[in-house]
Amino acid sequence: MKINYLTQGLVKKNYICSLFGHQYVEIKTVNAHFKEFECKNCRMQATNDSVGQKIKLTSELKDINETLFYLYLKRQFLAKFYFEKKEQ
Numbered sequence: 595m596k597i598n599y600l601t602q603g604l605v606k607k608n609y610i611c612s613l614f615g616h617q618y619v620e621i622k623t624v625n626a627h628f629k630e631f632e633c634k635n636c637r638m639q640a641t642n643d644s645v646g647q648k649i650k651l652t653s654e655l656k657d658i659n660e661t662l663f664y665l666y667l668k669r670q671f672l673a674k675f676y677f678e679k680k681e682q
Contacts, residue, residue: 608636616640618648624659625666 611617611633618631618640631640631648639651641659649655 611636611638622659622663624663628659628662630659 616633616638617635619634620629621632621639622630624630624641628642630651632638633640640648641651641655643649651659
């Protein structure tokens with residue numbers, strides 16, 4: 595008797611990722627260099643490191659990304675409203 599594990603639901607979502615790799619979708623752009631990603635299958639979250647490789651998103655890295663995001667927004671706001679170049 596041949597058993598089809600896929601149709602019986604014995605293969606879970608994380609097994610699909612271990613066989614075929616994660617399918618990341620970008621969920622948040624922190625700034626021009628850092629982004630947050632989430633796997634479509636297993637919902638694992640990842641982010642870029644300083645080299646550009648994806649690493650697992652921990653609570654510490656999530657706090658760092660939030661701080662970078664707010665600093666990036668603050669810099670954009672200041673550049674737009676307070677330091678505009680005057681035309682001569």
